[in-house]
Amino acid sequence: MAHIFIGVGSSINRRENIRLGVQALQQTFGELNLSNVYESEAVGFEGGHFYNLVVELTSDLPIEEVIKQLKAIEIQLGRPLKAVKFAPRTLDLDLLLYDDVIDNSLDLPRAEITLNAFVLKPLAELAPRLLHPVLQLSYHTLWAQYPAYKQKLWKVDSPVIAKSQSSS
Numbered sequence: 001m002a003h004i005f006i007g008v009g010s011s012i013n014r015r016e017n018i019r020l021g022v023q024a025l026q027q028t029f030g031e032l033n034l035s036n037v038y039e040s041e042a043v044g045f046e047g048g049h050f051y052n053l054v055v056e057l058t059s060d061l062p063i064e065e066v067i068k069q070l071k072a073i074e075i076q077l078g079r080p081l082k083a084v085k086f087a088p089r090t091l092d093l094d095l096l097l098y099d100d101v102i103d104n105s106l107d108l109p110r111a112e113i114t115l116n117a118f119v120l121k122p123l124a125e126l127a128p129r130l131l132h133p134v135l136q137l138s139y140h141t142l143w144a145q146y147p148a149y150k151q152k153l154w155k156v157d158s159p160v161i162a163k164s165q166s167s168s
Contacts, residue, residue: 001059002060003058004057004066005055005095006025006070006094006095006096007054007092007096008055008091009089009091010050010091011042011051012048020077022034022053022055025073028069028073029059030057031058033055033056033057034053034055035123035125037053037155038051038118038122040052040151041151043116050118052118052119052122053122054096054122054123054125063095063106063108066098070095074092094110095110096123100133113142114146116151117150117151121146123139123143124142124143
């Protein structure tokens with residue numbers, strides 16, 4: 001079973017699309033472990049704020065099938081097939097880590113882990129002692145070293161989704 005982390009984000013109907021996205025991930029992959037939900041400003045374009053979280057799961061699916069399932073969920077929840085990169089999103093599901101796989105063609109580990117607070121903070125929350133496969137530093141250490149001024153991030157206090165999901 002592969003240990004997998006997925007970044008989840010939405011800037012359109014955020015609360016509902018995050019809830020539906022997590023529900024679809026649970027239906028597809030089973031038991032999930034969820035970080036807190038964070039609000040952040042759009043990165044790379046002018047737009048509304050995003051809600052983001054990281055989901056942890058295990059699966060026996062190969063990487064390519066996991067990616068295929070993530071794309072199918074995005075499309076099911078209204079994301080255009082040829083979505084523009086820096087634009088508002090109904091749902092964005094990004095494969096961040098698949099075990100310790102390093103594959104530049106698949107962007108694994110995903111480069112934005114160390115670039116964006118909205119990915120690194122929730123990942124450090126879920127897996128503080130896990131080592132980044134390339135940098136060999138824990139996500140706790142990477143978050144502690146992240147420049148606080150770089151991106152604004154707010155924890156969403158009201159529950160968007162249940163803190164943990166299981167396939168019961």
